[in-house]
Amino acid sequence: MRPTTGRLLISCPDATGVVAAVTGFLAEHRGNLLEADQHTDHGTRAFSMRVEFEASELSVRRDGFLEAMASIVDRFRMRTKLEWSDTPRRVAVLCSKQTHCVSDLLWRFAEAELPGELAMVVSNHTVARSAAEHAGVPFHHLPVTPETKPEQERAMLELLEREGIHTVVLARYMQVLSPGVVDAMPGRIINIHHSFLPAFAGAKPYHQAFDRGVKLIGATSHYVTAELDEGPIIAQQTRTVSHRDGVEDLVRKGRDLERVVLADAVRLHLEDKVLLAGHKTIVFG
């Protein structure tokens, strides 16, 4: 049984004494340090830090934690984010007709391989209904046409809000989300793109890869931003292919990549190991 932990993410300008101040605060309040990672960008001198600490012996109340730390936060002009491992985030998975990613996520959440709670599957098709319901996860069918898209996106946002969804995972969801949806959940929508971005952005990346004659295919998971396929990258992998592989072989081989890369990104995100730094990520893996 893993202990309950707090996870504190910090961003601030680099300065002498930041790490000492934060770890000193934790030691003083009996938050036994389990992991500490930090990074300073050589160019921007932006400092980032993640500390994970045992929460059971804390001498400060959780809801007073950041207040108790206020003088440090002020001194170093920190932006902070604090999460607790026993407050699992509720996750919604959006998918279309292809089920390899959603099936994989259903299995991983069911087995508690991923932290958090898979609270719903939403789809513009009904292919995934059976798998979701077998796993005991509510399924919502929100079909989308160009005409109904605004209305359906409003319905989806209401649903996400009503159900307290923290993170949305696009598991090969073949619809581009409108800026309104993206803006409503900044840094909390994760997509899987079936190429090694920035190569083969846009539609049909396996066809593009086949046409170019590359010797590797890839998959990229990233946060969704207003610009399609341009969001901060969380995880990427590649695998070898050859002239013997037709487009359908690339698709098949790619599915294995997509599943693993998306699951990695979701796990890192839900363990609060990903910090956004401009249009890039810092992954304290």
Add this chain to the structure above:
Amino acid sequence: MRPTTGRLLISCPDATGVVAAVTGFLAEHRGNLLEADQHTDHGTRAFSMRVEFEASELSVRRDGFLEAMASIVDRFRMRTKLEWSDTPRRVAVLCSKQTHCVSDLLWRFAEAELPGELAMVVSNHTVARSAAEHAGVPFHHLPVTPETKPEQERAMLELLEREGIHTVVLARYMQVLSPGVVDAMPGRIINIHHSFLPAFAGAKPYHQAFDRGVKLIGATSHYVTAELDEGPIIAQQTRTVSHRDGVEDLVRKGRDLERVVLADAVRLHLEDKVLLAGHKTIVFG
């Protein structure tokens, strides 16, 4: 000691009986088959084949081989290429200031890890002179300025021709070759680009990769064509990087990729294992 072999490369429209005709011809003329690879493109129905056979017992003279095969060539409308393993190709390596690739190639040719003969190193700088001469390889200094480029390229082409150079390897040669040079050696100039093409084509790919925040870097070796970084890809590899890697770390990690990917491509090319098929390659690895 590996036996002397012939390598026959064939391209033709797909048809029943091609493999039987070719292998039958070889059996009839006592060319014991060592390897046979073939591939049919599902879309274009273009058929490609590579056979390697022992040359020592052949009942037909080498210089009469293709003539003896003429009726088969005609029947299937074949384009053919025939090479013999005991006629090693002479190779020229072009480089600029960075020596990791040229040093690596010098070592590999010296140890006979690569087939063929490294006949010269040509550079617009003198950094590689010492390494080349220590390896006993003639070094030619052809400095290039915008003004002298046409003249120096003519000098280089003359040099390549005079020395009977079969293949040119651009080992981080930081000059774009003019169409005249490229056209003079179609399918016989190999470049290494320090990214996973088509991502980060053009200049400073490691800087581009750093700016985009990718989690993998790559290297691509390809035949040089008139369009920069668009030539048929021979080999590619990637390796993981993280936010901890600055541009200089990407450069350092990339060097290891570049060396291996370029050497792989050169070896495959000199073993006649690469067939050009439009703007793609078929690599019978």
Add this chain to the structure above:
Amino acid sequence: MRPTTGRLLISCPDATGVVAAVTGFLAEHRGNLLEADQHTDHGTRAFSMRVEFEASELSVRRDGFLEAMASIVDRFRMRTKLEWSDTPRRVAVLCSKQTHCVSDLLWRFAEAELPGELAMVVSNHTVARSAAEHAGVPFHHLPVTPETKPEQERAMLELLEREGIHTVVLARYMQVLSPGVVDAMPGRIINIHHSFLPAFAGAKPYHQAFDRGVKLIGATSHYVTAELDEGPIIAQQTRTVSHRDGVEDLVRKGRDLERVVLADAVRLHLEDKVLLAGHKTIVFG
């Protein structure tokens, strides 16, 4: 729609003219060649070949194919194996309490990503029942104790025979099969071992890997033979780990390897791309 194909696997002593004879036979009987792979072992001079050809235009009846080829078979002293792609093999998956491999195989067979038919799941536990039945695959519970093992193995063999099972996949089945079972299905039982064999054979390989402090973990799929973990290897993969990974992290990371490596091996086997050559395999991938 892929065409119906025949797959002919051949082993014989190396001799001039084998490939010509086989491909000539096919051309003569209008079996249009789609793929041909061959290999000669340098040490033993054993020749292996796999040809795949279109079956629709054959001028010889399928059940007379090998007979028509008898003179060639005799001349070269061939062992042959002939399979047809439209006669899918029936597969049984055996598992215990861990479900990552069986769930993955259920998904892949359901999506027709793997050829063949997943005809049953057999387990000494009931954990996988629900997933199997949801996928419409019959589930058989055959609990095993040291006392009941002989009896249950007899029951299993009867079940496999009665249901016409061609191939058995041990998807983390935590029981050692008795020689009687292994001998009944030579070259048709595939296991996944959760290490890079021959490292960490035997029990608890992730614990062994953790204790040794390796920087990579692996998975190996192989045919089951009388000697535990010594069977011919079909597929292997590794991935990086570090000191940060506890045993449970190795287990988690390893699951992703195991699934992919096992699925690869099953696919290669069911596509008749694996030839046994002594205690090794030739994989015409």
Add this chain to the structure above:
Amino acid sequence: MRPTTGRLLISCPDATGVVAAVTGFLAEHRGNLLEADQHTDHGTRAFSMRVEFEASELSVRRDGFLEAMASIVDRFRMRTKLEWSDTPRRVAVLCSKQTHCVSDLLWRFAEAELPGELAMVVSNHTVARSAAEHAGVPFHHLPVTPETKPEQERAMLELLEREGIHTVVLARYMQVLSPGVVDAMPGRIINIHHSFLPAFAGAKPYHQAFDRGVKLIGATSHYVTAELDEGPIIAQQTRTVSHRDGVEDLVRKGRDLERVVLADAVRLHLEDKVLLAGHKTIVFG
């Protein structure tokens, strides 16, 4: 230009406040923290830490640094190791007849890709003499026979001591060092073994790999201890092979692995990123 840094490595029993104490000490003495990595072993509760800090502004003299830190060292019962980046370590490379690793190391040190100074090449053969001397590195020929081994090892130890050698790299040195040599340089002799240890320990690992029919080969760099091939592993990599690869192909493919894995290990070691923890390593990469 990278700044001069101090690198402090710490091992002690886990306790609340260690990180705060160390980073507080650094902040107090104006050692601006650049990197901090720490790790607690879940089983043994052993705590390990590496901090790298700028040395230019330190308010404490370098040779008084650990003394100034004494109360912290005592309180937490720390073992410490302190190194400065401007005090490069002198390295000796030992090799035999194969030159791929030694050539590679000569190039990397010459290009300052590796920190430290390659002070000598020692060999029981003379093959590497020319490459060493071309690079301006002294070459020592110490031929070894069973009779002369004790005497030559004494000569080598004297040489290493006289020249102030900090680290010894066995770059395919085909002699087993006697316990006397190993004990003289604990944690400072790095070997490359041409397999994925613990698979294929001992002699001729590529032959062993070929005989077993593995689908991947590997290379392992490790500290040398009294037990052959059992030392703490620093770095490992694998790459794919197939039935087409004969032993000589495994040897060739393996050379690329060996070079990169050995260079990685040497770099990590010389950057003080490797901590010994029993028979394992913690690599703060």
